[in-house]
Amino acid sequence: MSVSKAPARKVILTGDRPTGPLHLGHYVGSLKNRVAHQHEYQQTILVADAQALTDNTDDRGKVHRNVSEVALDYLAVGIDPDVTTICVQTWLPELTELTFYYLNLVTVARLERNPTVKEEIRLRNFERDIPAGFLTYPVSQAADITAFRANLVPVGDDQLPMIEQTNEIVRRLNRLADREILVEAHALVPPIGRLPGIDGRAKMSKSLGNAINLCATPDEIRAAVKKCYTDPLHLRVDDPGHLEGNVAFAYLDAFDEDRAGLQEMKDHYVRGGLADSKVKARLEERLQELLRPMRERREQYAANPDFVWDMLRAGTERARETVAKTLDDVRSVFVTPGWGGR
Amino acid sequence: MSVSKAPARKVILTGDRPTGPLHLGHYVGSLKNRVAHQHEYQQTILVADAQALTDNTDDRGKVHRNVSEVALDYLAVGIDPDVTTICVQTWLPELTELTFYYLNLVTVARLERNPTVKEEIRLRNFERDIPAGFLTYPVSQAADITAFRANLVPVGDDQLPMIEQTNEIVRRLNRLADREILVEAHALVPPIGRLPGIDGRAKMSKSLGNAINLCATPDEIRAAVKKCYTDPLHLRVDDPGHLEGNVAFAYLDAFDEDRAGLQEMKDHYVRGGLADSKVKARLEERLQELLRPMRERREQYAANPDFVWDMLRAGTERARETVAKTLDDVRSVFVTPGWGGR
Structure with missing residues (x-):
């Protein structure tokens, strides 16, 4: 009598800040896995331009220019836009509304304790001049992860606190709603370690100038x-x-x-x-x-920029279907009933 | 040859957190002036339910219930919804997107120095457990004020730092955009002082239990x-x-x-x-x-709840026209070009 049903594929979310060309370190640590994952999981790649702006407000042109560059890198390594959804963060305002409400579910002290943020603040020499958007970016990241109902998030082990922070928000919201609106995410730490820079430093990084770009x-x-x-x-x-x-x-x-x-x-x-x-x-x-x-x-692909932009627009609209549904659920907790129209 | 044109009326924005009935203190300090202002200025009243949630997340039912109660208080004192736009904050997600981007224009240290926030944190005994949304609410308030392109904001003198914070964001964004996207707001401090509570304490306040409600x-x-x-x-x-x-x-x-x-x-x-x-x-x-x-x-009015909710929906849609235009301008600074559709 039971209806046999194919189990839904797990949802995996990854992404990159579009601040420069992707390099061999990205390939080994992440892109290669994405090419493998795209048939196994329901995969979304978020070009995290909004997150990149949190510490590049004065250089937003760089961020905007690199959105299509990063997308070209995805296509270059073999990401197939027909099976992987590639979308642009600033084109999904739903994510900003989720972030806004999630800010009520996290304390300032908790954000200041986040080891990943602490380390990145140190690296950037922000000290007391941290932009508020930078301190709160783990909340924005939680909005991304939960919006897509991601089960799996590939991260380096230095990013594990971000997943923990996300799941605290998930549990807090579900308790508030008294039902399971959001799903908890699991970190997928890749088996291979980091690729060193050509200068021998532990990490290949664009800002250290020790990278070999994919292009x-x-x-x-x-x-x-x-x-x-x-x-x-x-x-x-x-x-x-x-x-x-x-x-x-x-x-x-x-x-x-x-x-x-x-x-x-x-x-x-x-x-x-x-x-x-x-x-x-x-x-x-x-x-x-x-x-x-x-x-x-x-x-x-670079010879046909229309293809790239069309792909990003189509991917973003596909993403919006999922994200808007999550937002509807979250709105049911926070928004005063009676709005009607939306 | 010159076309004679009536000068545009100044835009005035006010609002209340819907956490309980409005009382004589509100009437003297604010509502009475709004009745007078509504023909002189282009007046919008924002029912600030999103802001009320920043310190009432666990009691959001109270906030949601009080949205229509506060609206009834407005009608009771003589606010005319045909000339004053009355709108609901959570029904304007445009405001959350503005808040998200403005967070990049303010430092954490600046928010922590805000005397109004400091005092309210003290009053609420938050100490280190301040919700992030509470620390950042001046940014949300800046989003409200700038979204409506308000020239005038009636505030008590304890709220002057909020206007200052707003104008810092205005100047920072206009510099970034290299054109005047946002307008600076001016505080309108009412001539009459605060009404004391019936117990003789300096301030009439619902939470002190020394208020006479308008109803x-x-x-x-x-x-x-x-x-x-x-x-x-x-x-x-x-x-x-x-x-x-x-x-x-x-x-x-x-x-x-x-x-x-x-x-x-x-x-x-x-x-x-x-x-x-x-x-x-x-x-x-x-x-x-x-x-x-x-x-x-x-x-x-209370006998006809449909009227009140229709009024709030219509007011919010009227507000959206202005707010969406501001958001378009702000998006032109932050959002990666090429989105198209919106």
Whole structure:
């Protein structure tokens, strides 16, 4: 007698602040997974331009310009807009209304304790001049996550407090409403660690200037590989080399699928007798192979900006259907009854 | 050759948090002026239910119930919905989007320094558990004021920092936009001071339990007048009485139009030989005269709740025309171009 029904696919939400081109660090830590996830889950990618504005108010042109650039990066790596919804945050005012009401569900002290925000405030040297929108951005992020009824949110482990904050809001609102209006989200921490910067620093980052962009030209790739930090003790070819902290090998670990060949090269390097230039030649070949098809796809799409903007508009309207439904539910808690029309 | 044009009327915005019935203190400090202003200015009254929620999240039923009660009080005192726009804050989500973007234009330190917020935090014993929405409510208020392009905002002198905060946002946004998108507001501090509570405390306030509501019944008015604080040194009729701090005379000053008769009574009281009961009899008569027509008008409207809700819906839609235009201008600064549709 029971009706057999396919279980609904889990909803996954990710996104990026459009403040510059995406790079290999994004690819390894996130974009690659998104390409894999898009058939397994119901995936939405939010271009978080509103969040980017919280610390780029005086440079909003940069944020606006990078919306389509980031979208091109998505298409370049193989995100399929027919199965993944790609949408623009400032085009979804529903999210701002959710944020407004959620601000009543969080204390100032709780926001100030948020370790992610604390660390980002430190990095930006804001001290007492934190824009209010920056302090409250975890609430805006909670609005995003809950608006899409996301079950899964891929985050680095430094972002776990954001998910915790979101779920506190979820529970508080559901208690207030006395029914389950919002769903709790679970963090999906990717198995692979962070990709180091070409300078050997722990994190590849646009602002540190140690990144290889996904749209890098062949010459840029060559130059970046040449600059890659290796082993400062490996002065002569015959010296034994070290793999730890060696960025060239970290990248090969991430991108070289010939695991046996790579192991052989590592053994040789550690024994001594293998020049850095050989390692870098192999790395450059792999990176050129990896990035060439991305760059070509990107160029095809970039030649047709209408396609990109149409895709963003269509994705945003698709997103609006979900988001507006959540907003209706949240409004039922806060808005004075009798409005009617909407 | 020049086209003669009537100068546009100044725009005035006022409002109340719908947390309970309005009382004589509201009438003297604000409502009476609104009745006078409605023909002189283009007046909007915002029923600030969203702002009331910032410290009443757990008691939102009270806020929602009081929206129509406050609207009835407006009609009772003679606000004419054909000339004054009466609208509901939670029915104008445009205001939440403005608030969201304005949060980027204000620092946390600036909000924490706001003397009005500091004092209200103290009164509510919030300490570190201030809801974020409460700390940021001056930003929401700036959204209200600027959304309506209000030139004038009637406030008590304790609210002047709110206008200052609003104008800082106005100037910051106009600088960002490099054109005059928002207009600065001016405070209109009413000439008459605050009405004391019936217990002699400086402020009549619902939460202090020392108020006479505009919808009070004749018996309630009688009982309140009986409890009015007068002169504790005036023990026997023959004793000379004191006017300072004497609530009965403060109310007569506010409501008795027979100034000569009142002066005579004051002289008699100060000389000695006039019983408090005589003063209170005169006061009760005046208050019954003042409040009877209000109560009757209120009852008429209350018998027709559809009228009140239709009025609020129509007022809100009228308000939306102005507010949506401001939002369009502010969006032009923050929202990534290319949205199209909206």
